[in-house]
Amino acid sequence: MIRYILILFTVFLLSIASSFAQENYEWSTAKNGEGFNSFLLRNHISPINDLENFKYLNQGRFTKNGDLIAGEKYKLPLLYSTHLASLLGEDHENIKQVDNSLSGAVLYLVAGHGGPDPGAVGSISGHKITEDEYAYDIVLRMGEELLSHGAKVHFIIQDPDDGIRDAAYLKPDKDELCYPSQTIPRKHTPRLKQRAAAINLLARNENKSAYQRLIILHLDSRSKGNSTDVYFYHHAVSSKGKDLALTLQQKMKDKYDEFQPNRGYEGTVGTRRLYMLQTTTPPSVFIELGNINNRNDQMRFIKAENRQALASWLCEGIQENYLKLKMK
Known part of the structure; x- marks a missing residue:
């Protein structure tokens, strides 16, 4: 007993x-x-x-x-956000809150392609590299930066098991989903319609007075000898999209002047009739991060510290754009 x-x-x-x-x-x-x-x-x-x-x-x-x-x-x-933490990966679960400078800002982040579509494909040192994996890693890093400054972030393309990765060669896979958990279509137009619809649905549920911006990240595919700087597109009639694109361009120029003063920067801002710019409701910027086939451009995203720098600089540009509007 x-x-x-x-x-x-x-x-x-x-x-x-x-x-x-x-x-x-x-x-x-x-x-x-x-x-x-x-x-x-x-x-x-x-x-x-x-x-x-x-x-x-x-x-x-x-x-x-x-x-x-x-x-x-x-x-x-204990966790900043269980779902966001799981997307960012184990080493980035606990996001340090730096400040509240982006309180009231809502950011929609889209990594180009994903699922059955790897996007542009290149190679370096015998390794296959794909646009969707590197764009996604930079999107996650950018999201973490934005979150640390108090922004609300929506990751539109999500991978259930690829958090932020520091490897040079990111293993391609096809398990990315579109918010909230939709299988990504193989065909181009349905794929764009799906993610545009997800963004517009989220935007309708946000406070209309909030600062809402959409950032779309891609890598370009050109001939191996064609090196490009980071460049930006916005909708032709979107003054807010244009203003953000110009702010991000200037931030890139300032950073290159600071860290590579003799290099110069030639990234451009322009308009283009892209589906995602035309059909989504938040003011948007479409960003090309470099040529996946050019050796110099490859270094921009092969090295983890460079991917982090891109994410940090883009975040700083968004902060400047947001604070400028708040002061008006």
Whole structure:
């Protein structure tokens, strides 16, 4: 009998330990005068993406007006966003909240091609390289940067098992999906219609007054001897798209002047009748990152540190564009 009681007690203790181990939160105490934004930022959590989750976890712990109570302990989600964390990969699960400079900004990020379509295909040192894999890796890095500054980010093309990767040669696969979890069509027009519809649906559900921008990343395919700088397209009648494209172009020029002062930069901004620019509702910029067949351009995205630099510079350009509009 005693042995039976001990076994039951042990099972009880193990079940309690297991329940505590599975809790997806930790605790933090609110300081005097703190509002939701300052409290969450202090704890490296995005007010834009996780405020509702935070309120749900802490039902009954606020004032009658719904405010924080100084000295009260609150549960914090351990992950910035479970789904976003899984897309970014294990090494990037916990996004450090740098600041809230992009609070109120909504970004839709699209990596070109994907699924059955690899896009442009090149080779280097005997390795096959495909447009969709490198565009996707840079999109993820760019999304992480934007999230760290408080933006809300929608990844339109998603790969369930390819997070941010530091390898030079990214293994091609065909398991990318279109938001929310749609199989990507093989044919070109249905594929574009699918992702445009996903973007427009998301945009309709966002606050209409929010700063919403669509960024589409591609790699070009030209002859091996043709080197290109990063260049940009926007819709011909979109002043907001043009303004963002010009800001991103200037940011690229400034960065090349800073890090390669004798190189020069010749990336252009222009208009083009592209389906994604014409049929999506958020102001958009279509970006070509380089020629997948040119050796010099290949170094721009083969090296992980260069992919990160591209992502960071594009994020900085978006920050400048957003802050400029906020100050008007």
